[in-house]
Amino acid sequence: MNIVTNSRENGARTVDMRLEVVVIPVSDVDRAKTFYRSLGWRLDADFPVGDTFRVVQFTPPGSPSSIHFGTGITSAVPGSAQGLYLVVSDIEAARADLIGRGADVSELFHRAGPGQPAVSGRDPEGRSYGSYATFSDPDGNGWILQEITARLPGRVEADATFTSPAELATALRRAAAAHGEHEKRSGGLHDVNWPDWYAEYMVAEQTGKRLPV
Incomplete structure (x- = not known):
């Protein structure tokens, strides 16, 4: 089996290493399970082993990576x-x-650039990477939307992919607006x-390439 891909770092081919899971610490597993299920995230697993070990896995909609929490x-x-x-x-x-699912989400904010202070409201120019909102789970683990x-040049190596109908529809609307111009x-x-x-x-x-005009 050939495991070497065309991923490159300084001109050399490297082996693919895909981030699969992020572990988040919680104090009450069932409470966390209820919270993440309420967000519409997919429950992939809930494996208890006696009283000392339990792992729960959820995956956000459209995400290739998942989260783990549990006991031990x-x-x-x-x-x-x-x-x-x-x-x-x-x-x-x-x-x-x-918000419709019960999460306490902050107001939108934006930054003029990396390291710049947060400013209230969505980025006025609608720039990619520029607009944010935050929320936390019941234990205070912090999430950033x-x-x-549009990706920065070189950020995506593979062909374009869309992880949900909604994401594809949004991309089509942006393309339609640009095509009108x-x-x-x-x-x-x-x-x-x-x-x-x-x-x-x-x-x-x-894929971060030059846009047609």
């Missing part, structure tokens, strides 16, 4: 996991969904090749 799986203080990022393509919709609509620049003529333009735009946006 970490010595970290409950609530000490902070800065856990959840990437979304529409932060307002994601925030509304979480971050809106990403493209047709205006072309004298308002109908572009019969719009499917090709949409496809090129959506792949470029997700």
Whole structure:
């Protein structure tokens, strides 16, 4: 079996290492299970072994990675996991969904750049990576919602993928808006090749390549 891929670091091929699970410390396993289930996350496993070990696994919608919590799986203080990022393509919709499920989510805020102070409200220019909201589980483990609509160059090596119908629909709307501007620049003529333009735009946006104009 060939396990070497085309991933590269300094020009050399490397072996794929995919982040699978993040362990979060909780004080009450059943309470945490109820909370994450209420968010609509998929329950993958709940394996108790006697009274000293139990592992529960949940996966957020569309995520390739999961979380573990339970009994006897970490010595970290409950609530000490902070800065856990959840990437979304529409932060307002994601925030509304979480609130509708009972989560206490902060107001939206944005940053002018890395290391800059938080400013109230969504990024006024709608920049990718710029808008945030936060919430915590019952133990205080802290989650950060971050809106990403276009990846930085080189950030994604694989072809574009969409993890849910909602994410694909949002990408289509952005492509439609950009294509409308493209047709205006072309004298308002109908572009019969719009499917090709949409496809090129959506792949470029997700893989961090130059967007068509």
